[in-house]
Amino acid sequence: MRILRAAIVTATATALAAVTSGCGGGTSPGGAGDDSPTTLTYWASNQGPNVEADKKILGPELKKFERQTGIKVKLEVIPWPDLLNRILTATTSGQGPDVLNIGNTWSASLQATGALLPWNKENLAAIGGRGRFLAPALDATGVAGKDPAAIPLYSLAYALYYNKQMFKDAGISKPPATWDELVADGKRIAKNGKWGLGAEGGQLTNNIHQAFALGKQHGADFFDRSGRPAFTSDGAVAAVKQYIDFMAKDRIIAPGNAEYGQNQSLRDFATGRTAMVLWQAAATTFAADGMKPDEWGVAPVPVPSGTPGTGRQTNSMLAGINIAVFKNTHNLHGARKFVKFMTSDGEQRLLNKTYGSIPPVTAAQQDPAFNRQDTKVLRETLARSATPLPQIAEESQFETSVGTAIKDLFADAAAGHPVTTASVKARLAKAEQQMTK
Known part of the structure; x- marks a missing residue:
C-alpha cells in the first residue's frame, strides 16, 4: 500500500488543524475570512535569473494592484530548492502566506494536506470562470474529479537551447532531433x-x-495503473541510465554538473562553456549573464524518432507555476482579488512575456511575443508533446526519492564509479522502498 513520507503525513494530519490556528495574513481563529482586509502576504517562486530580478519585475505590479484595490502585498521570493519545504512547513505550523506560487507538479500533494483553498464554482467565478484557462494547464491543478487546488499562472515546457557559434565551430549545421544526434554533436564539441x-x-x-x-520514451510512467510505484521497471531504469550516461558513458556533461543547483548550467551555457542545455524558459537568464538573443537557438527536446508527439514521442513534462490561496487566509476576498489580478489578460501578457513562459489564459496568448522562435517551440510542445506528471498525493515524495537517487547516481559518475543497469536499479529500488510498505 502506498504511504506518504513522514513530513507529508504530518502535513496531512495537521494542516486541517492549522486552518483554525492562524495560517495566512491575520491571527484570529475560525478559518478563512476578511479579518485583515488591507494586507496580503505573497510567496512568489523564483522565475527570473535571481531573486532580486523577480522583486524588480513583480514590485511594480504589486503596487499597481495596491492602487487598484487598496490592498498592500508583502512579497517574498523563494528559490526553488527551498520552496517545497517552506510550503510543507507552513501547512503543518499554520504560519504561512495568504497567496503563494507552487510548482504545478505539487498540486495534488498539497491538495491532500487540506491546507489550500479549493477553487469551487464560486471561487472560480470570482476570477472569471474556468473557461478562461487552457485545459492542459488545468489538468495539472490537482486530482482529477476534485475542485482545483490552485490556478495556472505560468505555463512551461522543456526545450533544447543551443549555442549557434559553438555549433558552427564544430561544423554542426542544425540542432539534433534524436538522442543519437545529440550525443554525436555533444562529443564533437566536448573538448x-x-x-x-x-x-x-x-x-x-x-x-x-x-x-x-525519458521514461515516457521508454514506455514507463514510474507508477503502474493502480498508482503503485514502479521505479524499477525496465523502462524506468533505462530512462534514468540514459540520462546519467550523458556524463558517465558519453562524457558530454562535465563531472562538476553533478553538484549543480538552480541555474548553474544556464550560466555555463550563457558564458560559452556548454553548447546545449535542456530547460523550460531561459531567455531572461541568458540575457542576465550577457548572452545576446541571436547567439542561441532553440529546438524541441529530442525523441527517438526525431518527431515529437504523444506516448513514446513525449519530450517534456507539462511544466508550469500555479497560484494558490491558503484555506485559512484572513483576507479571502483580497486573496481572490489578487489571483484575479495575476491571471488577468493584461498581467498574463506582461508577466509571461517577461519570463519567457506561456500564458495559461487563452486570450493572453494572442500577443505576438508568444510566437517568437523560443516561445513558439514551448507553445507547440505544450499543445502536442508534453504530459503532466502524475497528479497523485505522493508526487512530491516521488520528486524527493527518485530525484535524490538520480543525484546520487550523478555523484557516482562524477567520481568515476561505474554506472550500470544494476546500480541504477538498486538506487531506484531504494527510492521505491521509501514510498511503499
Whole structure:
C-alpha cells in the first residue's frame, strides 16, 4: 500500500488543524475570512535569473494592484530548492502566506494536506470562470474529479537551447532531433574545456523532469495503473541510465554538473562553456549573464524518432507555476482579488512575456511575443508533446526519492564509479522502498 513520507503525513494530519490556528495574513481563529482586509502576504517562486530580478519585475505590479484595490502585498521570493519545504512547513505550523506560487507538479500533494483553498464554482467565478484557462494547464491543478487546488499562472515546457557559434565551430549545421544526434554533436564539441550538454544533477526537481520525459520514451510512467510505484521497471531504469550516461558513458556533461543547483548550467551555457542545455524558459537568464538573443537557438527536446508527439514521442513534462490561496487566509476576498489580478489578460501578457513562459489564459496568448522562435517551440510542445506528471498525493515524495537517487547516481559518475543497469536499479529500488510498505 502506498504511504506518504513522514513530513507529508504530518502535513496531512495537521494542516486541517492549522486552518483554525492562524495560517495566512491575520491571527484570529475560525478559518478563512476578511479579518485583515488591507494586507496580503505573497510567496512568489523564483522565475527570473535571481531573486532580486523577480522583486524588480513583480514590485511594480504589486503596487499597481495596491492602487487598484487598496490592498498592500508583502512579497517574498523563494528559490526553488527551498520552496517545497517552506510550503510543507507552513501547512503543518499554520504560519504561512495568504497567496503563494507552487510548482504545478505539487498540486495534488498539497491538495491532500487540506491546507489550500479549493477553487469551487464560486471561487472560480470570482476570477472569471474556468473557461478562461487552457485545459492542459488545468489538468495539472490537482486530482482529477476534485475542485482545483490552485490556478495556472505560468505555463512551461522543456526545450533544447543551443549555442549557434559553438555549433558552427564544430561544423554542426542544425540542432539534433534524436538522442543519437545529440550525443554525436555533444562529443564533437566536448573538448578543450568545452562541454556538449549542461545538467543540474544537484536539483531534484530537474532530475525528475528529465527522467519522466525519458521514461515516457521508454514506455514507463514510474507508477503502474493502480498508482503503485514502479521505479524499477525496465523502462524506468533505462530512462534514468540514459540520462546519467550523458556524463558517465558519453562524457558530454562535465563531472562538476553533478553538484549543480538552480541555474548553474544556464550560466555555463550563457558564458560559452556548454553548447546545449535542456530547460523550460531561459531567455531572461541568458540575457542576465550577457548572452545576446541571436547567439542561441532553440529546438524541441529530442525523441527517438526525431518527431515529437504523444506516448513514446513525449519530450517534456507539462511544466508550469500555479497560484494558490491558503484555506485559512484572513483576507479571502483580497486573496481572490489578487489571483484575479495575476491571471488577468493584461498581467498574463506582461508577466509571461517577461519570463519567457506561456500564458495559461487563452486570450493572453494572442500577443505576438508568444510566437517568437523560443516561445513558439514551448507553445507547440505544450499543445502536442508534453504530459503532466502524475497528479497523485505522493508526487512530491516521488520528486524527493527518485530525484535524490538520480543525484546520487550523478555523484557516482562524477567520481568515476561505474554506472550500470544494476546500480541504477538498486538506487531506484531504494527510492521505491521509501514510498511503499
